[in-house]
Amino acid sequence: MKSYSAISLAAMASTVAAHGYIRSPAPRMPGDAMKAACGQQIFNTFNSDINGNMQGALQNPGPDFDAAKCNIWTCKGMQFEDNTANVQAWTAGEKVPMVVNIAAPHTGVANVSIIDTADSSVIGEPLISWDVYASTARGTQANETNFEITIPSDLGGKCAEAGACALQWWWDSREVDQTYEGCIDFTVGGSGAAPAPVASSSAAAAPAASSSAAAPVASASAPVTSSVAAEPAATTTAAAAASSAAPSSAAPQPTTLATSARPAPSTGADSGAVSGAVAKYGQCGGKEYKGATSCADGWTCKEQNPYYSQCISP
Structure with a gap:
C-alpha cells in the first residue's frame, strides 16, 4: 500500500x-x-x-x-x-x-x-x-x-x-x-487473499450506485x-x-x-428481522432506506441523523 x-x-x-x-x-x-x-x-x-x-x-x-x-x-x-x-x-x-x-x-x-x-x-x-x-x-x-x-x-x-x-x-x-x-x-x-471473480448467471447483489450526493x-x-x-x-x-x-x-x-x-x-429464532419487525439496535429508517420500519419487542424507531434511524429501548 x-x-x-x-x-x-x-x-x-x-x-x-x-x-x-x-x-x-x-x-x-x-x-x-x-x-x-x-x-x-x-x-x-x-x-x-x-x-x-x-x-x-x-x-x-x-x-x-x-x-x-x-x-x-x-x-x-x-x-x-x-x-x-x-x-x-x-x-x-x-x-x-x-x-x-x-x-x-x-x-x-x-x-x-x-x-x-x-x-x-x-x-x-x-x-x-x-x-x-x-x-x-x-x-x-x-x-x-x-x-x-x-x-x-x-x-x-x-x-x-x-x-x-x-x-x-x-x-x-x-x-x-x-x-x-x-x-x-x-x-x-x-483464504487470506482477495476472492477471484466467478462467472454467474445471476445479477450481482451489490446495491446500485446512487446519483444523490447524500x-x-x-x-x-x-x-x-x-x-x-x-x-x-x-x-x-x-x-x-x-x-x-x-x-x-x-x-x-x-x-x-x-x-x-x-x-x-441461540438455537431459537434468528436475531434479524422477525415478522417484518427490525431487531434491537437495527436500522429502521433514513433517507433512501427501503426496509422494515417497525421494531421488535415494543422497541422504538428513533432518528439518529437524516440517513439513519435505529431501534432502541423505549
Missing part, C-alpha cells in the same frame, strides 16, 4: 480534529483506491487525520466526491483494495484483543460489529457495546480503549473470503454530532444513551483490558459502566 504524506492546504484547514481510531489489529488505512472512490479532498482529510469524523469531512467533500462509490458511512470510506496486506486470519471462538486510540473524548455510544461489506449490513449482534462511551464528564475508561472481542461460531462461510466481511468499530457522539469508524479486514476459516447510512448500529438499563447480557464492571494488548497511556480509572458482550448463538 502506498504511503502518502503530502497534504493539501484545504485538508489542513479542515474542521475535522483528531478524536479516535483503531490502533490494533491493523485497521484499514487510506490509499489509491480510497482516493479514486471518495475523491481527493476526502482522501486528504483522512490521510492527514485518520482520527477524524465523517460529518466534518462531508462539510467540504470536494467536487469529485461520489457518495455511492465512497460509501463513507461504512469503514469511513476506507477501501479493501488498499489494505489487502492487512487481512487477519481468525478462527471461530478466538478472542481478539483490540486497542483503540481516543485522542479527544466526546460522550456517546459505541460498539464493535461484524459487517457484510456487500451491503454494509451488520451480521448478528454487536460483539461488544457501550451505552456510555468516552464520556467528557468522567474521562475515557480503560475498557473503552483496551478490550477483546470473541469471533462468533455461527458465521458459517460468510467471512471465509477476504473482503467479504470487516470488523467495524463504531462510535457516535450526539452531543457534538460526530461519528467515528474504523475497520479491520479478516477471514474466518478461509452519503449512505452508517452500518454498524449501537445502543443510544438512555436512562433505561441495557438488555441483559454478559457484563463486567471491571476494565476489560486484554493481556496481550498494548497498555493504555493513562492509568485505568474505576468505573461502574456495564459493558455488554455478544450473547452466545
Whole structure:
C-alpha cells in the first residue's frame, strides 16, 4: 500500500480534529483506491487525520466526491483494495484483543460489529457495546480503549473470503454530532487473499450506485444513551483490558459502566428481522432506506441523523 504524506492546504484547514481510531489489529488505512472512490479532498482529510469524523469531512467533500462509490458511512470510506496486506486470519471462538486510540473524548455510544461489506449490513449482534462511551464528564475508561472481542461460531462461510466481511468499530457522539469508524479486514476459516471473480448467471447483489450526493447510512448500529438499563447480557464492571494488548497511556480509572458482550448463538429464532419487525439496535429508517420500519419487542424507531434511524429501548 502506498504511503502518502503530502497534504493539501484545504485538508489542513479542515474542521475535522483528531478524536479516535483503531490502533490494533491493523485497521484499514487510506490509499489509491480510497482516493479514486471518495475523491481527493476526502482522501486528504483522512490521510492527514485518520482520527477524524465523517460529518466534518462531508462539510467540504470536494467536487469529485461520489457518495455511492465512497460509501463513507461504512469503514469511513476506507477501501479493501488498499489494505489487502492487512487481512487477519481468525478462527471461530478466538478472542481478539483490540486497542483503540481516543485522542479527544466526546460522550456517546459505541460498539464493535461484524459487517457484510456487500451491503454494509451488520451480521448478528454487536460483539461488544457501550451505552456510555468516552464520556467528557468522567474521562475515557480503560475498557473503552483496551478490550477483546470473541469471533462468533455461527458465521458459517460468510467471512471465509477476504473482503467479504470487516470488523467495524463504531462510535457516535450526539452531543457534538460526530461519528467515528474504523475497520479491520479478516477471514474466518478461509483464504487470506482477495476472492477471484466467478462467472454467474445471476445479477450481482451489490446495491446500485446512487446519483444523490447524500452519503449512505452508517452500518454498524449501537445502543443510544438512555436512562433505561441495557438488555441483559454478559457484563463486567471491571476494565476489560486484554493481556496481550498494548497498555493504555493513562492509568485505568474505576468505573461502574456495564459493558455488554455478544450473547452466545441461540438455537431459537434468528436475531434479524422477525415478522417484518427490525431487531434491537437495527436500522429502521433514513433517507433512501427501503426496509422494515417497525421494531421488535415494543422497541422504538428513533432518528439518529437524516440517513439513519435505529431501534432502541423505549
